[in-house]
Each structure stands twice: as structure tokens, then as C-alpha cells.
Amino acid sequence: MKISVVSNILEANDRIAAENKALFDERGIYAVNIMSSPGAGKTSLVEKTVEALGDRFRIAVIEGDIQDTCDAERVARLGIPVVQINTGGACHIDGNMVRGALSSLDLDGVRLLIVENVGNLVCPAEFKLGEHAKVMLLSTPEGADKPAKYPLMFQESSVLLINKTDLLPYVDFDMAKARRDALAINRNLRIFEISCKNAEGLEGWYGWLSGEIESTRKR
């Protein structure tokens, strides 16, 4: 006997993500999910962003690391609420993990929630967390072929930050190709070239993010 089912395999995850999103909207929190390969600079970006915008908006952070808590400790040093998700070896964060983490975060007055996903270009893309925007970080030493090789991540993202531009003189990174491929995959992608080391180009990112936070009001 054949049974026609037609369902999205991640339906259960999507439902939990929708609940998370409803909670964010109720509280007027803007949530971003930061994704990249390992070491592209996610935690560095979180640190810079908190330093730049932390006086204007109350920020909370969820750190997803496979193992240790180094990243959470780095962020905690900035004096903001941070919780570490134990992914139990999983290569991505899912909606349920975020739901669990939210219960141990002080969300009072928080306007921006940053989720640092597990460093991985493949797995996190299809697991919705309830975020308002996905932000991709691609660092120049990784090479310009990444959008073409991992189109899903780039398609799902609202913003692409091309990080470590300070290394451009030393690595072969074809900026034109990276931009062209990324935009062919996602015409609406906002691209900013940045360096978390010398802070170049970060104003564009801060401006975009502030605009998004400002336009998110408590329901």
C-alpha cells in the first residue's frame, strides 16, 4: 500500500522556531543567527558589535559550541547576558536548543539577541531558530568559491559579511566572483566587506543592524 504524505522533514523544528519567533516579537527582540565555517570570525564579530551597539541597545547572546565554553567566556567579559548551548556534538543549533537556552537568559529590556551558530557551512542552513535574519560570515582565506559550493546558506541569508579583508594582500580571494556568485544565488543579499581586526567596513553592518532593531517594536 502506498501512502502519500508530503511533509517537510523539519516540520517539528519549524514549529518550535515559530514559537521562539512569537516570543521575540512579543518582547520586541530582534534575533539574528550568525553562521560561518569554523574560525571565520563569528565571535570576533559579536564582540565588535556589542562594543559598538551595546550602549544603544541591550544585547543578549547565545553561543553554540560543540564543546568548550571559550566563546561564551569571551562574550561574558563584555558584561552582557550570555548562555552557552551544549549541542552534544551536533553540528548545528536547532529551534529546540534555542528554546531551552532562552529560559536561562535574562531577556528583560533586551532588543537584540545574537545567536552564534556552530562553525559549519553545511548543516545549520536548514534549521530555523526563530531568527528574524540569518547572517553569513565568509572570511577571505576560505576562498571565493564558497557561495557556489554551499548555495543554500547564501540563499537563506539576509546579509553576507566578507570578513578578514585585511588579509586580502596575502590570500587569493576573488572578491568579484564571490559577490557575483552570492548575488546570483540571492539577489536580495546585503553584502558588506569588513575586517574585525582593524574594524574597517563595520559601520555599514552596524547601520543595517541598528535599522532592523529600531524597526522592531514591542507588540
Place this chain on the structure above:
Amino acid sequence: MHEISLASSLLDIINEQAAKHRFNRVNAVKLSLGCASSVEPKALEFAFSVQAQGTIADGASLRFEMQPVVHYCFSCRRDHSAEVFSSVCAFCGSEDVILTGGTEELRLLELDVD
């Protein structure tokens, strides 16, 4: 490695369906998937076969309907299907190309059951 989570979600859905339609054996599972989605069919097959052991889906085969990567070129106005994405048109070499298909997420289409 997210194939482990996907296999377990798939088994959850199969169990829900079994409760609803009262079947007690799954022979085959038909799935659809974009060629440029982030799922590796071989890894999913393996994860599924391990997790299905001792369940009604033990030994069930997975069949994948792969959706091709589809490009549209604004210069020559043609669609081009391939297995991998390229931002250069395969027909005219133009770079004015967009991705229009191939990243479809994993979906369950049909169960063959007894």
C-alpha cells in the same frame, strides 16, 4: 552530519503516520531533495538504516527524487539545469544569471507500507 537529526525526524513522522494509518511495516520511503541542498543522501541512508533498526522501518529503502540545480540567464533568457551551481551561463557565457531551483529542502513524499 545533520543527517542524523534528519533521519530521526523522518522516523518520528513515519511513526505518526503508522499510528494514523495503522500499518506495521515500511518497505520504501520516497523523498525529494534539491541537488544543491545541504543533505548528503548516502549519509542520510546510513543514519536512517541505523536508527530504524528494531522499528517498523527496519530495512526500508530510501528513494530520492533529486531536483536539479536550475539557472536562469537574463541575457539569453534560457533555463539551464545542472548538478552544481555556476554563475556563468552554460549557453552564452553571460554572468547575468540567477539560481532558480535546486536548493529545495528534504521532503517526504510517499511511504510504501504493509
